[in-house]
Each structure stands twice: as C-alpha cells, then as structure tokens.
Amino acid sequence: MHRRQFLAGLSALGAAALIPEIRAVAQGRGGAAATNPRRIDVHHHFSSPGFVAEIKAHNTGQTALMNWTPQQSIEDMDKGGVQTAILSISEPNVWFGDDAKARALARECNELGARLAADHKGRFGFFAALPLPDVDGALKEIAYAMDTLKADGVCMMSSHNGKYPGDPAFVPVMDELNRRKAVVYSHPFRAACCQDLLPQGRGLGGELNHDTTVAIASVLYSATVVRCPDIKFIWSHGGGTVPYITSRLQGADSKLPKGTIYELQRMYYDTAQAYNIYTLPSFRKLVPPSHILFGTDFPFAAGSAAVGKGLLDSGEFTAAEMRMINRDNAAALFPRFRT
Secondary structure, eight states: OOHHHHHHHHHSSSOOOOOOOOOOOOOOOOOOTOOOOEEEEEEEEEOHHHHHHHHTTTTOOOOOHHTTOOOHHHHHHHTTTTTEEEEOOOOOOOOOOHHHHHHHHHHHHHHHHHHHHHHTTEEEEEEEOOOOTOOOHHHHHHHHHHHHHOEEEEEEEOOBTOOOTTTTHHHHHHHHHHTTOOHHHHHHETTTTTSSSSSTTTTHHHHHHHHHHOOOOOHHHHTTTHHHHEEEEESSSSGTTGGGHHHHHHGGGGOTOOOOHHHHHHSEEEETOOOOOTTTHHHHHHOOOEEEEOOOTTTTTHHHHHHHHHHHHOOOOHHHHHHIIIIIIHHHOOGGGGG
C-alpha cells in the first residue's frame, strides 16, 4: 500500500482532531525568557486495543496504559509546554510467545501510531514496535513502518526473550537499522531473571533501570556501536545506572577504538525519571547537553510540567542548554518537527 493510499484510508476512519493551542508555560531558573518551550517528548507511551487486551490477559498491572486515551496525552502536553510527543508502546512489547500474533500486534500498534500522527498533525510522531525476537518479522515491519507509515524510528526493548541488542541473533536487524540511519529508542524490559527478586514486585523499578544498563553494555561489548555507527540510540531514564558505573563498563575499551566514554557520549538519553537533584549531577557530568532529550514516561510518571520544573529547578542547565534539551536536540533527530 502506498503512503498516500494509507493516509487517505486513515482520513476515512475519522475526522482529524482539532489541535489545541499549547498554553504558555512559565519557566523559572535557566529559562525565564522562554514562555513556550515547545518541547518534544521522546518518551511518551500509548496503547492499542490489542496491546491492552494482552497486558490485561498477562496481568502486567499497567493500569495507566489500559486507561490511556489520546486526549489524556494532549491535555498533559498542553500543561507542560510539549508541542510534540513521539509515541511508543511500553514493555512488555508485542511478543508473548507467538510470532504470528506478535507480527499482527506490531502492525496494529504501528498503524494506530501513524493514524494518531496524521489526525493530530504536529502533536504526535511514533516509534515503530517490532515483533522481536522474531528477526524476519522485525525486518518486514521495519520496512513497512519506515517506508509506508513514515515512522520516526523504531522502539526496541532493552531485551527480547533474554536477548540484548548486541546479541548475534539481532545482527540483521541492527545492520538494517544502521543502513537506514535510524533512530532506535530503547525502553527497559522486566527481565525474566529478576522480576521476583523482592516480594510483590517491589524490585521492578530498580530492575528496569538495570536492564537498560545491560542493554547499553551489550552494544558496547559486542562493538555494535562500532559496526553500526549510523544508528542513533536513545536510552530511557537517563541511561539506567550507566552514569554511575562508567568504570565498570570500561572493560569494553578493547572492543572500541575510541573508547567507552566516547561511545557513551555519542548516544542519546532521555530525562524520564532522571530529572531529580540526586540523579542529574552524574547524568549531567557524563552526557553532553547536546545529547539529552526531554522525556516524561507519560502516563506512568509525573506529567510533563513536573519534568520541566525538575530540570529547571535543579540549576544544572543554562537557558541555552534548556532550549537544547526541551526541543533543539530532538528537532535535529526528527526534522519534520523543526517548524
């Protein structure tokens, strides 16, 4: 199906929603001159009917996703000065043990993402869901999502059925994404090894961050970042625990001609749940302001206004750096949202 035919079909499904004006958001330290930051949120979740059915059936407990609506997103975006949210599904992704069903669910999610982007022009983009660990299915979905639906990149979990992004099984996927110079947004996954380390799931918050760290270690130690230099990785939650354990990761130096720190600083990291005064100093020390992206983790965490306030109140960033984090860095990655 050609893109024009697809978008015409979308129009038939429902009239485009009105795009609300973004309310002016007063900014404190570091940004008093900008009353409307026009933020781009790169960590913003959505859900399709099929995805909701699966997470309910598997009792994941993600009530916020089960109740999500586009209007909820737009209301939060308006409160926090977010012009555009790049939508992605959350863990546990679309694969629940059946490749065919995963392919169908990835297609459903991606077509809904494209529909939302078309119906709410300028308000939404989307990262395509992939039915990994099904490599053949993922390659087909990359082609459809990026060529037909014009996805802004792809969403991978930190691990898929126990395999991390640097795993040899995923070489064809990573090589294709490199060929396309794609943005690869990574979201942590509740690894099977560690879901029940503490009673009542109380270890989940820490485990999600740790799985992102393992995913980053995976692309370093496998030298995927060297073999695939044109992939633009975005890591969730400030890179998990990476900013605090860099010395532990520098064992990868032998695999990386320019060293571990060079590769870490070349990748991108979002601010979701990493915007507090205890986390930011180490995050800020490792990651250049040009590679920090505004992210909220909506609808799970505090809204966009709280994230923006936390970044400003931290005192870690100048006004120029806040403009980069709020918008300019993401606009460089996603040119269609520059205006």
